[in-house]
Amino acid sequence: MLRQIAEIGADPTAGISRVGFSKDERDAHELVGGWLRNLGLAISVDPIGNTMAVRRGAAENKPAIAFGSHLDSVVHGGKFDGIVGVVAMVEVMTLLAEGRAATEHPLKGMIFACEEGARFGEPCIGSKAIAGMLTEADLTRIRDAEGITLEQAMSGIGLNPLQLADVRWNRDDLAAFLEVHIEQGRILEGESRPIGLVDVVSGSTRLRMTVAGRAGHTGGTPMQHRADALAAAAEITLAVEALANGPTYRGTRATVGVLDVYPNRITTIPGRVDMRLDVRDFDSDRLRRAAREIADRARIIADRRGVAIDAEVIADTSPVVLSMWLRQALSQVCGELGIDWRFMPSGAGHDAQIMASIAPAAIIFVPSKDGASHVPEEWTSVADIAKGADVLYQAILRIDDVLAAS
Ligand SMILES: [Zn+2]
Structure with a gap:
């Protein structure tokens, strides 16, 4: 499965470039949707491209237990981020189809559209729409580097962004959401543990800062007469690092992560630099305090250097504490399977943290070799993925039992 998915969007230069709202992403959804259809599941694609596979529950009118992940990648990304969670979902659906085990609750296999924020700056577009966190205004406000709006990107591949309202789920229809994902760090590998159960997901505040100095001739302008925007941006960058190290x-x-230098010529003093930076923390107060302090320090540096600065928050997501009872159910399942596990935070954002706004949610981490992610070297062993899928399968049966009994 992993190999077949990796053939779609394989980048001739390096890795996988299967970005959100591209034809490649749709092709990958269609490929996996076909596998799920062959298992006898009802497949549907919502107006903005989330693919769902529903297995009916034995009881009528029960909320669904949903699980899955995403198939889009960053540019020059790897074969595992997101994919592992989708493959685990297909494995679980396959096991259920083979064993014909009936669950009380309907099960929903999810493939979310455009999880990576790499293209549009805004992550988790598909799950945000489901959770009601994406507005119609966002569709025209959010653009990629080429200026293509979300709405244009979606329409261009045959989706129907104007039906955004229909994408939203009623929270009464969802009992729980689970996602298997690669860790994207090296903690599990370092401890030789196959499973991590996420307790809290980092929040993230993103800033755009524009430093405006004075462009000039590199030969004709004496050092004391300069207002070099890049030198100021460099000092600000080091101040950001120093703050987080303090x-x-x-x-x-x-x-x-971004420094766009203008005019970016070897013989012109940089007149303007557009900076973008990302602050992450598990503590929401400290997260916002850090972002404010960064903007304050940047202003002090800019004043001293005689350049102007404009700072603006462009995205702000709170940290999310995931469901305690799901975590406990998962830890019991791991214990029964004899699988070594630990609780751990997630530094990266995931669809599960968005789904947590409408239902209890859980993330099951599997190890990443050398902690590598968003690079072609991304790798997780098949044995570890199988353990993740096994934990997911048993957890779904357990959650179904617990909810049915309550
Ligand atoms: Zn991911």
């Missing part, structure tokens, strides 16, 4: 913000992660 004792007050231990555990906070702050990264300047």
Whole structure:
């Protein structure tokens, strides 16, 4: 399965480039949707491209237990991020089809559209629409680097963004959501543990800062007459790193990921730099405090250097504590299967954290080799993926029992 999915969007330069709302992403959904259809499941695709496979429950009118992940990747990404959770979902549906085990609750296999924020800056588009966290205004506001809006991207591949309202789920229809995902860090590998049960997912605050200095001739402008936007941006970048390394913000992660330099010419002093940075934390107060302090420090640096600065929050997501009872059910399942596990936080965002806004949600981590992710080297062993799928399968049966009894 992994190999077949990896053939779609394979990038001739490196890795997989199967970005959100591309034809490749749709092709991957169709491929996996076909496998699920062959298992006798009812497949549907909602107006913005989330694919769902429903297995009916024995009882009428019960809310669904949903599980799955995403099939889009970053540019030059790997073969496992998201894919592993979809493959685990297909495995569970296959086991259920073979064993014909009936569950009380309907089961919903999910493939979310456009989880990666790499293209549009905004992650988890598909799950946000389901959770009612994506507005019609977002469809025209959110653009990729080429200026293509979400609405245009969706329409361009045959989706129907104007029916966004129909995508939203009623929270009474969902009992729980579970996602198997690669860890994207090296904790599990370092401890030789096959399973991590996520307790909290980092929040993230993203800032755009524009530093405006004065462009000029690199030969003709004496050093003391300069207002070099890049030198200021560089000092701000180091200040961001220093802040996150300081004792007050231990555990906070702050990264300047984008520096667009204008005019970006070897003989012109940089006149303007557009910076984008990402702050992550498990503590929502500290997260926002760090973002404010970064903007304050940047202003002080800009003033001292005689450049102007404009800072703006472009995205802000709170940390999410995942369901305690699902975590406990999962830890019991791991114990019974004799699988070594630990609780751990997730530094990266996932669809499950969005689904947590409408139902109890859980994330089951499997190890990432060398912690590599969003790169072609991303790798997780088939044995570890199988353990993740096994835990998912047993957990779904357990959750079904617990909910049916309550
Ligand atoms: Zn992912």
